[in-house]
Amino acid sequence: MGYETDWTDVEKGSPDCDCPAKCGSADIEVREWESSDGGHTDYHYRCKGCGKDWWAEGADA
Ligand SMILES: [Zn+2]
Structure with a gap:
């Protein structure tokens, strides 16, 4: 329970790779x-x- 993984990079170009603040960073x-x-x-x-x-x-x- 709790956090199961450490922070890992989201693959570039994946649909999850989209900042909701629209800051332009990938x-x-x-x-x-x-x-x-x-x-x-x-x-x-x-x-x-x-x-x-x-x-x-x-x-x-
Ligand atoms: Zn951002």
Whole structure:
């Protein structure tokens, strides 16, 4: 549970590689977060260009 992975770079050109702040940076990192019961995984993104961070919901197990 908690953060399952360290920050890793999102592949350039992937749909996830799009800063919602539209800062123009393509340097996005992501890490996985798992709920305490292990049944839910979310993805925590952050932009290295402007520092914006956001979440995306993963599939329920
Ligand atoms: Zn940004």
